[in-house]
Amino acid sequence: MLKYDEVATKMEAQIIADGLTQGDKLPKLTELMAKYAVSKSTIVKALAKLEQRGLIYQIQGSGVFVRRPKLDEHINLINNNGFTADMVKHKMTAKVLSLKKIAPPKDMIKYFNGDVKEVYEVKRIRYLDDQILCLEESYFKTSVVPFLNEQIAQGSIFNYVRELGIAIGFSDKYLNVIELSKKEAKLLELPEKAPALTIEETYYLTSGEAFDHSKTTYHFKNAKFFIQSTT
Template sequence: MAVKYKEIADCLEQEIRDGKFDQTKKLPTEDELIKKFEVSRNTIRKAVTQLVNLGLIYQVQGSGMFLRDKSVTDYINLGSLRGLTKDLNSKVIETKILSLQVQTADEIIAKQMRCEVGTKLYYIKRLRVVDHEPFSIEISYFNKDIVPYLNEDIASSSIYSFLIDDLKLNIGFADKVINCEKIDEASAELLHIHPLDPALIIENTVCLTNGTIFEVSKSLFHYQKAKILNRINFK
C-alpha cells in the first residue's frame, strides 16, 4: 500500500503540472489541504516537503507555499527517481526494447548490487526516443527477487510506474554518478551521432527505503539533447 503522504504529493504534483494553481501561483493553505485530503497536519507537511524536494514549490513562513518558476522545462531531474516519462512529460516519448532477458549476476554486477553471485537479474537495454529523435540508451539490471516480473509491455512504457503502482515497492533513494565518455560505434549508431563523440552518462544505484539495492543502471545520453537540472534547497 502506498504511503499516504506520497499519494497526496503525487496528486498535488499532477495538479501543479496541469496548471491548477497557475493563477494564484501558490498552493492552498495547510488547513485547506488537511480538510481536502482528510489527513493529519504531519501528513500534509511530509507531502509538502516532497514537493519542495522536487523543486516544484517553496515555502515562505507566514505567507504560504508558492510555485517555483516553470521556465526551466524538459530536463532530466537529478532529484527524481521516476525516469524520462515524468521528467519530460511535455514530450512524445517512445521506447524501443533492444534486449530483455534474465541473467545471473557475475562477480562484477553482484558486487554492485550487493547480492550473491548467481542471483537472477532482469537485464534490459532500451533506446529512448524523444519527439521522434534518439535521446538515450538505458542499460538496467533489476534484482528478480525484488522485481519478480517484467515484460516488453512494461519495459516499453514506464518501468517505475509499474514498480510503484503495481508492485508497491517502497523506493527510497539513489546514488547517481555523472561523467562523460567517448561513445562506442554501436551506441553512436543508435543515437545518430559520430563514434568517439562525447556521451553524457548517468549511473544509478537505486535502493528501497530499507537500503536494499534493487536496480543498477547506466544511461548514455545524446550530448546535444540532454539537459540536467539539480535544484538545491538551502535549509
C-alpha cells in the same frame, strides 16, 4: 506507494493542471488536509517531498509557494521519478533491444551489496518526441521486481514498479563524460568517439535495499539537464 508519496503526486498533478507558476500560493494546511482527506503529518511529509524536488518553497508564517518550473525538455538530475513522470508534456517511448533474466554480472554485484542472485537485464533506446534521447542498460532484482516483459519495458518501468506497491526511496548517481564506442555510436546514431554523458545510478527502496542499477548514455544533441538546489 506510501500515502504521503501518493498525496505528493496528486498535488504535483494539481499544480500542473491549474497552471500555477513562480510565487503562486498553495492552500493552507487545513485546506489541504480536507482536500486529500489525510492527517497533518501526511501533508507535511508530502510538502517536504515536493520541496525536495524543487516544486515548491515554504516561508514560515506566510505559507507554501510554487517554484518556477524547469525549462521545457530539461531532465531533472535530482528526482527519482523516471523520464515519463518528469517529461509530462512530451511523448516518451522506448525500443527494447533485449530483456532477459540473468545471473548478475560481476561488476553489478557490488552495487547490490552482494545480496542478489538473479536480475532482469533490460537494454533500451529511449526517445523524447521521437528523437533519440539515450541508451539505457538496467538491472532489476527479481526478488523485488518479479516480472517484466517487453510491453512493460516499452513504457515506464518505474510507473509499473509503483503500481506493484513498491516504494522507491533514493538513489546514488555517478556521472562521467566518455567517447562513444562503435556499438554505442551506432545505436545512438552518432559518430564513433562522439562525446556523451553517462550516468550510472543505483536505486533504493525506502527500506534502503538496492533493487536497480542502471547505466544511461545520453545523446549529446538531444539531452538537456538542470538541477534545482533546495538550500
